[in-house]
Amino acid sequence: MTGKIIDQETHEPIPGVTVASGQQGTSTLADGSFELVTTDAPDSLELRCVGYCTRKIGVGPGNVVMATLAPATTTMHEVVVTASRDMQTRGEVAMAIDKVSAADLNDAKPTLLAEMMNKVPGVATLNYNNEQHGMSIRQPMGTSPYFLYLEDGIPLRPMGVFNHNAMIEMNLLAISGIEVVKGPASSFYGPEAVGGAINFITHRPTAMPTARVGLQFDNFGYRRVQYSAGAMPLKKLGFFVLMISFALLPTSFVFAHHGVDWDCKDIKGHPERAE
Incomplete structure (x- = not known):
């Protein structure tokens, strides 16, 4: 039986996961893959890894297992x-x-x-x-x-x-x-x-093809569009690419301080003296 174990949140492969069935078991490699040799076809597998919640999954004969593990919520043993x-x-x-x-x-x-x-x-x-x-x-x-x-x-x-x-x-x-x-x-x-x-x-290359798109903006003119993609097309070859497009638009306001007028149009918020 073969398969791959990935992180539920990041979709990155998890190395060192213990995959057990009864008294037999194995561990995942750096790319999250494993191969478990058993005398009988197991009907379930137990997945254990430090920093992740232990999980038991059902499997069928001859199946290729693709499973996820959720990070443990405890903060004492990160x-x-x-x-x-x-x-x-x-x-x-x-x-x-x-x-x-x-x-x-x-x-x-x-x-x-x-x-x-x-x-x-x-x-x-x-x-x-x-x-x-x-x-x-x-x-x-x-x-x-x-x-x-x-x-x-x-x-x-x-x-x-x-x-x-x-x-x-x-x-x-x-x-x-x-x-x-x-x-x-x-x-x-x-x-x-x-x-x-x-x-x-x-970020590491994701074990399965993944794409993300995000948009951020605020009332001060900050704009950012971000998108990323990752995959492992080969067992020992993967990629993670990230692209960003953003703009900081100046805000304009006028205030008086000690009888002096200031016109603020600086992207970083620094006042510029109005002539």
Whole structure:
């Protein structure tokens, strides 16, 4: 019996799922696929994986199984990869790590990465509107290079390069999760992680062809259309593509302050003195 197990929310393949039937079992590979050899044709399979709800499904003889697993709702034992570069639960990690999940990103619909970073307890991020940002993880706010920014475990900037605008390198809509190490992580990532590390985890190719379309707008003139698609046409070849079209339209208003009239027509909200 063969099949594939995918994430119910992201449609990404789930590696390491235990697929059991009675006393016999196997695990899924990196692409979520499995092959279970049994003496008798099973009528059901039990699917178990750390960070997901255990599920029992019915199967028929000779069927190719395509099943989904829902992420577990508990927050006490979330699965993280940043601490050791391997999947493990937060309870097994000897450091403070917080995680922003794909569900959190979908619910918040952020327009800036700083909006999601500020949802992590102990973390404060200021957006300076000039490609730079101020970061604070359990220490005073500043632009000192105390934090390391990573994409899927790989540093966004080479060592020693000015990095308090490193988040501009990230595409917000390509992120499926964020993991924040709150405290020194130099033993894993070198001296630039002396104050902590932020790992942006990107989307993986989806196990089944998937397409998404989204539209965001507000009363200040912000408009964004986004669409993405992913698939794995071959067993070891997959893709995830993302396209964005957006526009920031200026708003205009006039107000008086201390007898001086200001005409504000700046996209970023900065006042411009009217002549």
